Amino acid sequence: xxxxxxxxxxxxxxxxxxxxxxxxxxxxxxxxxxxxxxxxxxxxxxxxxxxxxxxxxxxxxxxxxxxxxxxxxxxxxxxxxxxxxxxxxxxxxxxxxxxxxxxxxxxxxxxxxxxxxxxxxxxxxxxxxxxxxxxxxxxxxxxxxxxxxxxxxxxxxxxxxxxxxxxxxxxxxxxxxxxxxxxxxxxxxxxxxxxxxxxxxxxxxxxxxxxxxxxxxxxxxxxxxxxxxxxxxxxxxxxxxxxxxxxxxxxxxxxxxxxxxxxxxxxxxxxxxxxxxxxxxxxxxxxxxxxxxxxxxxxxxxxxxxxxxxxxxxxxxxxxxxxxxxxxxxxxxxxxxxxxxxxxxxxxxxxxxxxxxxxxxxxxxxxxxxxxxxxxxxxxxxxxxxxxxxxxxxxxxxxxxxxxxxxxxxxxxxxxxxxxxxxxxxxxxxxxxxxxxxxxxxxxxxxxxxxxxxxxxxxxxxxxxxxxxxxxxxxxxxxxxxxxxxxxx
Amino acid sequence: xxxxxxxxxxxxxxxxxxxxxxxxxxxxxxxxxxxxxxxxxxxxxxxxxxxxxxxxxxxxxxxxxxxxxxxxxxxxxxxxxxxxxxxxxxxxxxxxxxxxxxxxxxxxxxxxxxxxxxxxxxxxxxxxxxxxxxxxxxxxxxxxxxxxxxxxxxxxxxxxxxxxxxxxxxxxxxxxxxxxxxxxxxxxxxxxxxxxxxxxxxxxxxxxxxxxxxxxxxxxxxxxxxxxxxxxxxxxxxxxxxxxxxxxxxxxxxxxxxxxxxxxxxxxxxxxxxxxxxxxxxxxxxxxxxxxxxxxxxxxxxxxxxxxxxxxxxxxxxxxxxxxxxxxxxxxxxxxxxxxxxxxxxxxxxxxxxxxxxxxxxxxxxxxxxxxxxxxxxxxxxxxxxxxxxxxxxxxxxxxxxxxxxxxxxxxxxxxxxxxxxxxxxxxxxxxxxxxxxxxxxxxxxxxxxxxxxxxxxxxxxxxxxxxxxxxxxxxxxxxxxxxxxxxx
Numbered sequence: 001x002x003x004x005x006x007x008x009x010x011x012x013x014x015x016x017x018x019x020x021x022x023x024x025x026x027x028x029x030x031x032x033x034x035x036x037x038x039x040x041x042x043x044x045x046x047x048x049x050x051x052x053x054x055x056x057x058x059x060x061x062x063x064x065x066x067x068x069x070x071x072x073x074x075x076x077x078x079x080x081x082x083x084x085x086x087x088x089x090x091x092x093x094x095x096x097x098x099x100x101x102x103x104x105x106x107x108x109x110x111x112x113x114x115x116x117x118x119x120x121x122x123x124x125x126x127x128x129x130x131x132x133x134x135x136x137x138x139x140x141x142x143x144x145x146x147x148x149x150x151x152x153x154x155x156x157x158x159x160x161x162x163x164x165x166x167x168x169x170x171x172x173x174x175x176x177x178x179x180x181x182x183x184x185x186x187x188x189x190x191x192x193x194x195x196x197x198x199x200x201x202x203x204x205x206x207x208x209x210x211x212x213x214x215x216x217x218x219x220x221x222x223x224x225x226x227x228x229x230x231x232x233x234x235x236x237x238x239x240x241x242x243x244x245x246x247x248x249x250x251x252x253x254x255x256x257x258x259x260x261x262x263x264x265x266x267x268x269x270x271x272x273x274x275x276x277x278x279x280x281x282x283x284x285x286x287x288x289x290x291x292x293x294x295x296x297x298x299x300x301x302x303x304x305x306x307x308x309x310x311x312x313x314x315x316x317x318x319x320x321x322x323x324x325x326x327x328x329x330x331x332x333x334x335x336x337x338x339x340x341x342x343x344x345x346x347x348x349x350x351x352x353x354x355x356x357x358x359x360x361x362x363x364x365x366x367x368x369x370x371x372x373x374x375x376x377x378x379x380x381x382x383x384x385x386x387x388x389x390x391x392x393x394x395x396x397x398x399x400x401x402x403x404x405x406x407x408x409x410x411x412x413x414x415x416x417x418x419x420x421x422x423x424x425x426x427x428x429x430x431x432x433x434x435x436x437x438x439x440x441x442x443x444x445x446x447x448x449x450x451x452x453x454x455x456x457x458x459x460x461x462x463x464x465x466x467x468x469x470x471x472x473x474x475x476x477x478x479x480x481x482x483x484x485x486x487x488x489x
Numbered sequence: 490x491x492x493x494x495x496x497x498x499x500x501x502x503x504x505x506x507x508x509x510x511x512x513x514x515x516x517x518x519x520x521x522x523x524x525x526x527x528x529x530x531x532x533x534x535x536x537x538x539x540x541x542x543x544x545x546x547x548x549x550x551x552x553x554x555x556x557x558x559x560x561x562x563x564x565x566x567x568x569x570x571x572x573x574x575x576x577x578x579x580x581x582x583x584x585x586x587x588x589x590x591x592x593x594x595x596x597x598x599x600x601x602x603x604x605x606x607x608x609x610x611x612x613x614x615x616x617x618x619x620x621x622x623x624x625x626x627x628x629x630x631x632x633x634x635x636x637x638x639x640x641x642x643x644x645x646x647x648x649x650x651x652x653x654x655x656x657x658x659x660x661x662x663x664x665x666x667x668x669x670x671x672x673x674x675x676x677x678x679x680x681x682x683x684x685x686x687x688x689x690x691x692x693x694x695x696x697x698x699x700x701x702x703x704x705x706x707x708x709x710x711x712x713x714x715x716x717x718x719x720x721x722x723x724x725x726x727x728x729x730x731x732x733x734x735x736x737x738x739x740x741x742x743x744x745x746x747x748x749x750x751x752x753x754x755x756x757x758x759x760x761x762x763x764x765x766x767x768x769x770x771x772x773x774x775x776x777x778x779x780x781x782x783x784x785x786x787x788x789x790x791x792x793x794x795x796x797x798x799x800x801x802x803x804x805x806x807x808x809x810x811x812x813x814x815x816x817x818x819x820x821x822x823x824x825x826x827x828x829x830x831x832x833x834x835x836x837x838x839x840x841x842x843x844x845x846x847x848x849x850x851x852x853x854x855x856x857x858x859x860x861x862x863x864x865x866x867x868x869x870x871x872x873x874x875x876x877x878x879x880x881x882x883x884x885x886x887x888x889x890x891x892x893x894x895x896x897x898x899x900x901x902x903x904x905x906x907x908x909x910x911x912x913x914x915x916x917x918x919x920x921x922x923x924x925x926x927x928x929x930x931x932x933x934x935x936x937x938x939x940x941x942x943x944x945x946x947x948x949x950x951x952x953x954x955x956x957x958x959x960x961x962x963x964x965x966x967x968x969x970x971x972x973x974x975x976x977x978x
Binding site: 066086091092096105304310319323329335 | 505506554555564567575577584586588590594797801802808812819822823826
């Protein structure tokens with residue numbers, strides 16, 4: 001088990017090529033490439049699988065930064081012609097097609113919009129207002145920070161930016177002001193450790209609730225659509241709202257009981273928030289404009305089906321408003337490196353995973369597993385699939401890589417075994433955020449929160465497993481009931 | 490005529506929204522929108538034309554930065570459903586499809602590769618080597634700087650980066666060392682003015698010679714392909730080589746005669762270059778790697794049809810090599826704002842112009858003009874079309890906007906009038922670089938060179954027109970002969 005500051009998709013990328021991991025990646029890819037394709041699998045599909053799995057292994061081993069691996073993957077897919085044998089022009093066209101995918105731009109454009117929350121200071125102001133209102137106790141403080149994260153989540157799909165960029169700095173300064181010092185271990189449990197874990201869990205729950213809550217959700221939406229399962233922004237939200245709100249209410253209280261902060265009353269916190277708000281002054285014109293754009297975004301996302309405006313179009317409208325009102329400049333957009341990075345790896349992984357489906361590999365795999373588990377009822381298969389997906393996340397330092405590698409395959413397996421498609425598509429989608437609890441490198445903001453130093457690895461893993469199991473129980477139990485009522489299955 | 494420092498696509502974008510120009514843009518767009526579509530034009534096509542022309546007008550008037558205008562254009566195209574009436578999901582999908590276009594990524598990835606020339610210093614070293622060899626006279630210096638630009642052009646499709654980022658700083662420091670000072674007008678004609686204009690013209694000629702010489706060339710390739718005219722990297726180069734090399738040889742000498750530098754001998758220049766080269770030290774490992782990647786790129790681009798590797802795939806291979814050898818890091822790629830900017834406006838303009846063609850507007854327009862000019866022979870129509878295209882560039886502060894606005898339409902007109910399609914497609918393509926001579930805001934690097942202060946507006950415009958006419962004569966005369974021999978028409 002690692003004890004040092006951990007790697008993660010969101011940490012500033014190491015640009016160095018890691019020779020040994022790269023070698024392993026290449027050997028691994030070549031090995032699969034040269035194994036003859038099993039019966040029923042086209043050779044192209046098998047070769048694409050080799051490139052795809054090598055890319056995933058490269059990401060997991062951090063052989064190079066994700067972007068570099070994706071550039072190589074595109075070059076290889078196009079060169080080898082696996083998508084269009086013998087047609088070089090079509091090969092590269094198909095290798096690049098996901099860059100034109102609306103799902104990718106929903107995330108990309110939302111990243112730009114999110115910059116507005118940080119640039120205008122509106123994100124911080126919202127957090128301070130919650131603290132001012134409900135921050136009198138450490139439990140209230142936990143709910144306040146969680147509520148702020150939740151409120152920002154629909155328009156900030158980089159949960160790393162939301163957690164690490166907005167909530168974390170406020171949480172840490174609050175904890176330190178309350179006497180919990182990262183460099184004094186005896187003070188960690190005063191309030192810092194509790195707030196750290198709680199803020200992280202709240203971030204993951206908020207990520208699960210909104211289609212635009214974290215970058216990998218729309219990837220799930222896309223993979224599901226490839227199998228004919230339609231999920232809109234609103235239908236995702238509607239399915240998530242009941243188990244999501246239950247989690248938001250239960251988790252801070254549960255953690256308060258099993259991992260209690262020594263400090264219960266935090267009467268200074270609201271005063272500090274008031275001071276910070278005073279320092280910020282009146283709400284600026286740009287904050288109002290940001291709020292307006294945010295409200296328009298939410299309204300259009302929620303009512304999108306009604307007004308016949310696609311979620312991605314809505315994002316473009318929101319960004320146009322911010323640019324026209326000069327809340328954001330085009331310079332801000334160009335400099336938003338995280339967005340360009342995300343667009344590149346997102347498009348590359350979606351292209352490969354989607355093509356594996358189109359070339360028949362994913363359905364073939366689904367039927368293969370179904371054949372092995374012959375006769376198992378779907379009510380048994382469903383929880384097994386979810387738990388396998390959840391626990392396998394111990395092996396992944398990136399939610400994205402995990403979703404790209406396993407979501408479509410597990411969905412195909414479940415559908416082949418009779419699990420109601422929409423139910424499985426949604427629950428796998430939610431799990432893609434919830435499994436972030438388990439390790440200190442499991443999801444984008446994990447290394448940021450872990451880096452606070454308040455929580456050691458052992459505590460992180462034990463609490464992570466407990467909370468993870470509780471979350472699964474809430475979402476599959478209460479969620480299952482809710483989805484039955486609302487006709488998801 | 491403007492006398493202050495001029496606007497251009499390449500200048501650091503002003504991010505402020507310009508209210509009056511924006512108002513004009515909006516009114517202009519609305520006016521077209523509400524004019525009933527002429528007979529034979531679908532209403533969707535007409536409405537798309539309104540959005541497209543408003544975007545172009547906005548770019549010309551600098552109502553906002555190009556990126557902002559493009560975001561708005563995408564939002565409008567998707568919202569109004571002009572590409573897929575009544576289908577919001579398909580509308581945004583079609584509005585984004587050009588982001589998956591291989592032509593756009595050929596340019597985008599080449600921008601990243603070009604960063605390697607600047608980062609490693611190889612670009613500057615090449616220029617100094619030419620000066621060391623041939624820089625003993627001001628004429629030799631002019632040829633040296635031109636040769637360096639020409640050599641870098643195939644892999645640096647941002648002619649602004651090539652001219653402004655590599656050649657210009659060297660040219661200016663040479664001119665100053667030779668006693669031509671921007672702030673002393675009496676010294677301008679010593680050598681600075683001559684080198685400024687000549688370097689700029691060489692940049693444009695190099696841009697015309699290679700498909701990857703400037704960003705708008707592949708846009709021409711794309712529009713031509715939409716009309717069934719196939720142009721590869723090699724066929725573009727092959728058509729351009731004879732008039733291109735003639736221009737490279739003739740122009741510096743001609744300018745030397747009609748706009749002579751007072752200083753003829755520049756014996757200090759080679760010595761300065763030697764000193765600079767000494768300062769740079771031995772060729773570094775990264776420079777060798779850059780050179781290797783460059784050679785691989787060139788070989789694959791030239792022989793692409795033979796090895797069945799697409800030009801865009803080649804660019805991805807080149808970038809992968811630079812990333813794997815750590816000449817470039819992924820951080821460099823993400824931070825290459827110019828590339829992301831170009832990808833965005835490029836994809837947006839190509840989407841709209843391409844859709845106007847698909848929706849039948851461009852062919853309709855071609856037939857309309859053909860009807861007006863009924864009976865004109867193609868041998869007359871051809872030069873008229875080229876000259877109209879050339880001279881209309883006085884109105885454009887961006888080559889891109891001009892190519893996007895007029896290339897496809899003029900091609901359609903010419904084809905309708907019987908001009909051999911490939912001949913016209915190529916010559917319009919070359920003209921898209923050559924028309925840059927005429928003003929101090931006509932092409933990406935123009936404001937950089939003009940900003941040196943060595944040449945005043947009057948000189949710039951007079952010399953620009955003369956050289957522009959000579960270039961047209963070379964390309965249409967000698968070029969026409971060459972294309973006859975090689976079977977272009």
